[in-house]
Amino acid sequence: MLICAGNNEFIKRALPIGVGLIESSIHLTKLCLMNPPEFLLFVGSAGSYGKLKIFDIIESKSAANVEQAFLFKSGYTPLDNLISTANDVSHETIINSSNYITASKKIAQQFLKLNLAAENMEFFSVLNVAKEFNIPCGGVFVITNYCYENAHEEFKQNQKKAVELLEEYLASKGLI
Numbered sequence: 001m002l003i004c005a006g007n008n009e010f011i012k013r014a015l016p017i018g019v020g021l022i023e024s025s026i027h028l029t030k031l032c033l034m035n036p037p038e039f040l041l042f043v044g045s046a047g048s049y050g051k052l053k054i055f056d057i058i059e060s061k062s063a064a065n066v067e068q069a070f071l072f073k074s075g076y077t078p079l080d081n082l083i084s085t086a087n088d089v090s091h092e093t094i095i096n097s098s099n100y101i102t103a104s105k106k107i108a109q110q111f112l113k114l115n116l117a118a119e120n121m122e123f124f125s126v127l128n129v130a131k132e133f134n135i136p137c138g139g140v141f142v143i144t145n146y147c148y149e150n151a152h153e154e155f156k157q158n159q160k161k162a163v164e165l166l167e168e169y170l171a172s173k174g175l176i
Helices: 020-034 105-113 123-132 151-172
Strands: 002-004 040-048 057-060 062-064 082-084 094-096 116-119 137-146
Touching (some): 020 123, 040 151, 057 151, 062 123, 094 123, 123 137
Parallel strands (some): 094 116
Antiparallel strands (some): 040 116, 057 137, 062 082
């Protein structure tokens, strides 16, 4: 099953599941209960913390939910904040997920130090739902912006081309 966030980001043949950690987990759970898929592939955009370049396309099976409070030691969580369906996480591109988009180069560099490469709002919840239903899962992302001060403007400027590139990539792999 091919899934995407939706809202302003629709990918050919992908079912939209909602934006952010909550919407995506609720709607994906409903989909899995009604018609459990053999495999889930989440496709969409991601912001780079600096290592990946605009329009790079990456694949991942690992996600984290590391909030800025962790960086500043102003909060903690009793929850496991890393999930992976990969056999070897050490070679994985880890996607960080939050309901907030990073818009600070200084903070982006802190995430890089934690081996987090990019952020996408939904992927952590997608992997968690997949794990709950024992469904193999992965993600394919196109970088639309850097997680710096002008992140949202850069995202809007690059989104259309990014979706086209992502759809070309998915077609070349026989996925759409």
